[in-house]
Amino acid sequence: MNEDRDVVIVGGGAAGLMCGRVAGQRGRSVLILDHAKRAAEKIRISGGGRCNFTNIHSSPEAFLSGNRHFCKSAFSRYTQDDFVQLVTRHQIAFHEKKLGQLFCDDSAQQIIDMLVDECEGAGAELRLNTAVTDIRKTANGFTVHTDTQSGTHTITCQSLVIASGGLSIPKIGASRFGYDVAKQFGLPVTAVKPALVPLTFQDEFLHRCRALSGLSVDAEVRYGKTVFREGLLFTHRGLSGPSILQISSYWDEGQALEIDLLPDIDVTALLKARKSETPRQDVLTALADCLPRRLAADILDELSVSGRLADLPDRLLARTGQRINRWQVSPSG
Secondary structure: OEEEEEEEEEOOOHHHHHHHHHHHHOOOOEEEEOOOOOOOHHHHHHHHHOOEEEEOOOOHHHOOOOOOOOOHHHHHHOOHHHHHHHHHHOOOOEEEOHHHEEEEOOOOHHHHHHHHHHHHHOOOEEEOOOEEEEEEEEOOEEEEEEEEOOEEEEEEEEEEEEOOOOOOOHHHOOOOHHHHHHHHOOOOOOOOOOOOOOEEOOHHHHHHHHHOOOOEEEEEEEEOOEEEEEEEEEOOOEEEOHHHHHHOOOOOOOOOEEEEOOOOOOHHHHHHHHHHHOOOOEHHHHHHOOOOHHHHHHHHHHHOOOOEHHHOOHHHHHHHHHHHHOEEEOOOO
């Protein structure tokens, strides 16, 4: 079977659906292809199933890129406010979490349905269960060969968009397809590295993280001049939580991170004040007023600090404060 389209988009995720919507609204005949059974699987699982669909504080400065001007043209044409208006027009209820993150009140499926409806309204066709087997450049555009349950197809088009996504989450269909197409056409491919991922550790530190697994604190995590203040979670493999996931995009392997476990408290000053006010208080009790008791006990055990505040010299209190407010950790990956 042969057919002709103005635009073929490979990938039925967020980018592919938005591209199909806009191209269709411009009067182009559009075909969106995806090998999955359902569109936008990554949207479906995002935000714990409620889709963190935008951030009201989005700006070009918030994006990582070798070219710091890369996002400016896109933001000048379409902003987070434009998308919020689209969501509102489809009567999708949403709420703001901390740091400007917007989530659906109900389900991420609402965002998927909205994008699919927008594509259909613009005349763009979404074709699922369709694997792209070959792409060729022609004098007038491209030839795309596909394989479906009903057989093979050949589609010619003037414009071809690759919106197949990256390598994350293979179990929902992520693959190297986009990278392979880029190499096929001689486009530069930047070496990939994990981003928005937990950080892992080895040896003694890993054992300590396992013992603290499940504990979560509000923390400030710093790498160089980059700082994130959000939740930090101890896991059986190391450290996770929003602050760690964010900083992982900036962290360079082999380097240390600095973590402030009590960013609103000068712990050294607190302990010295407690020593003056309640000298008979145990140092663990003093710290457990501010930190989970298991975490406070782990820190004190690491530093070999114990006993009544009155019996502890100020240098040990300062060392404890330094460990909590300026904790240096070196992830293994």
